[in-house]
Amino acid sequence: MKILVARMNHETNTFSPIATPLKSFGDNGPLYGTEAYVASKGTRTGIAAFIDILEAAGHEVVVACTATANPSGSVCAKAYTHLCDTIVAAAKGCDAVALDLHGAMVAENSDDGEGDLLERVRKALPNAPIAVALDLHGKMTDKIINNSDIVISFKTYPHVDMYETGEHAGRLLVDMINQRIKPTIAWRRLPLILNTLCSRTDIGPMHEAVKLARAAEAKGILGASVLAGFALADIAAPCISVVVVSNNDQAAAEATAQEIADYIWTNREGFIYKNEPLAASIARAKDLAAAPGSGPVLLLDHGDNCMSGGTCDDMNVLHEALKQGLEDIVVGPICDPEAVAQLIAAGLGVTVTLPIGDKVPLTQLDITNPPRLLTGVVSKITDGQYVVSGPTYTGQRIHMGRTVCLDTPQAKVMVTETPQEHWDLGIFSHIGIDAPKHRFILLKSRMYCRPVFVPIAKALVECDGGGVTGADYSRFPYKKLDRPVYPFDSQTTWK
Template sequence: MRFVIAQMRHETNTFSPIATPLTAFCRGADANGPVTGEAAVRACEGTNSAAAAFIDIVRSQGDEFVMSLLGSAVPSGTVSAEAFEFMSERIVASVRAGCDAVMLDLHGAMVAEGFPDAEGELLRRIRAVAPDMPIAVALDFHANFSAALVNNATAITGYCTYPHVDVYETGMRAARTLMAALRGEVQPFILSRTLPMLTHMLRQSPQEQPMKDIMDRAMAAERDGEVLNASVFGGFPLSDIPHVGLTVLLVADAGQRQAAQQLLDELTQMAWARRADFVYPIEPMAQSLAYAKTLEGGPIVLVDHGDNCGAGGSTDQMAVLAEVMRQGLDDVVAGPFCDPEAVAQMIAAGVGQRISLEVGGKTDTPAMKLKGQPLKLTGRVQCITDGNYQVTGPMFTGVRLSLGRTAVLDVNGILVMVCEKPQEPFDAGVFTHAGIDLARKKYILIKSRQHFRAGFGPIARHIVLVAGPGVCSSDYSLFPFEHLPRPIYPLEPETRLEFAAA
């Protein structure tokens, strides 16, 4: 048999001012966009990714595959039409050339110019050239669902973890169902329901309530054979599109229809009953840092979740670092802040040299009415690196990432890391590649939301969440939503639940 395998991943924050061109779809040192063919296979194999799982299962069967695309971009603003057309055409062309089935490693929250559900549009285009093609799709936990995405897939699975450490296994789950269908062992169909609720990402993690036993129930149902696949998606609430919300999606065999419907009702009712628990109460930034100052021991991980590039932030908001300095916290490592101009200045100065410069604040965020405010710093350039490292932690293990050129400035004992390319610090390699011993630091200030727990959770003595300003704020009242399905909870607290299967 012959399979088409592709990866096209982007989480789109429609309020983000950061552009998403084709060149953004490469996370390694090569910044020229997605890769194809053998180069894509080499970059993918052996990694904790769904695409790697697809490759492995096809090889184990002795079948053939073509890797039509490998493209993954850091979350940011709406994807350009050029980028979407280039990537989708590469995938569709591979299908048009002939295959027995398609396996797609997608995100599920990608918004492109003209297409609020880019993944759904991709599947629609595949169906247009191959109406009966079996299609397996592995999606991020933060996927949003339109009818086009659900109705054009044969099997869909989603990550069961946040931080996302089960990405490879998610691909395997989708692939196993697809292979069983190809062998004629099952006749899969999909049931799904999206609830009218904007969950807060700081309340979504399946490691904790209110999501934990909802996800546990879904995983048990899949493990015990009640359905073929069961996934719960927290959704990505920072996309102003008509199909945002918490979604339960089940893949069932033809004889499991009644059991699947009962499970769908059970899981969605559990989620809806806890809707108030999915709201994160915001604490003022200064109050959170004052509390952190009272804690004993270290490392104390300070998590600025308002400007996280992992959800579309610019990573150059400097307000939290400024407040850290104002309150006199010391023995701090902070970053990485994205500011290519500042990096160039430090490289020009050289290692060991003292320099005064403005860091960050180069990006305005019109949607949030935020003006960039650089922070004036004076210190010694401690080191300069190429910013390249390989992930060793449990999330996207083995993937090679690049911060671009990176420099560390020592500001009276506070180490400030500045880089050319944004990267959420879900792996300690962002700092250790520059020779920084995190275990010896009192405070680690990073921009993240939940993914940091994969790489930094094991070394953290304490974790303090800090609500800095930015396009990833948990205060939904700050966002000028125009296209959401209304009413929706918690924007309209009196929202009523109406069951409507996708």
């Protein structure tokens, strides 16, 4: 058979001030056709698994595009329409479809980015089997369910099973094509906005919910997924969902979906994060640093996390740390192209005083922090490139743009031209910073840093500096949210 394959990934924070034009989807925009195939093949992604599974089964793979952007604000209407048009056009003449999507895409012209795309694909290929691989932080809608035959999401956060999820969905698609299975879907969406910090799958109720999903699959269910949703999207229902795929057994699918959903609702308190005031977090970190043990204390500025749409230039956590007298801090990257240019112009070894960070107004939260001055010596300048050693995106070369280290009396401040996640210690070692040897490491990260940085640290403190990825959702001006919803409405009920 001729099978359409495509990747379209974006986790949309509708409160983020960062625009998402077409060029955001890749190093310089999406890749198409043969280029998309070559770039995807051999990677640890869902689309790579689709290619491997389908080619191994003897099918012809037609790759429409690969388009993935870091989390940011709503996708520009022209970009979204272009990507959907590209995928739908490539569907002509195909017999089946495998899509590597996110599940939390919101565009200027679509609150249900994946559902609206799938509706168009189904209209173009009304009889074709359609399999979808989704991120754990996807939301679920009627359009996604009604226009898909197979829906499978990640089961890990931090995410390390992107390929395995594509492999799972691809394997079921091949079985459906060969008439070995007849997929039937049941789903539940709960009126529960889950905090992203409570969606980690190694501990807590999310771990137990995913454990129930795995147990159902072990007993014969074709696929069971727990999708945390994405609370930083102002849409009707950015809520947690359960999706179950059975083999021609609607009753089994319904019962399994209900069992997992009942567990989630019963344990809903465990999905709500108890946010701590920033000053208290920094004071606690100071005490932990003075306690016995070796290694740095991690300060995770989850309120300005680029992998959820943060600007990476909010300086509240650093300045609170400086105010409370913390010393020997490594911090970065701070995204401030203007400061990078000024520091490079000043030159190595020169002492400078300049404003760093706080350059991007958080307009939807009505926050504008005036830039604050830092004084230090320009100690290093690099091209901002390093290669990830693992475990996430192993072997991928990271391009941060020009990067500068400013040595201040209390902190080594790494400033870059682009926002970055902390995939690897190379983010610091590439510029000559041996992060594990310092007293504090301040990262603009929520979860992806943990596999690398937690093992070298003696303690971790989560800090909310008040940016657009913060955990206090009462600060966010939702306008489209369906109410009642927990925890905003404590008397919310669900059956």
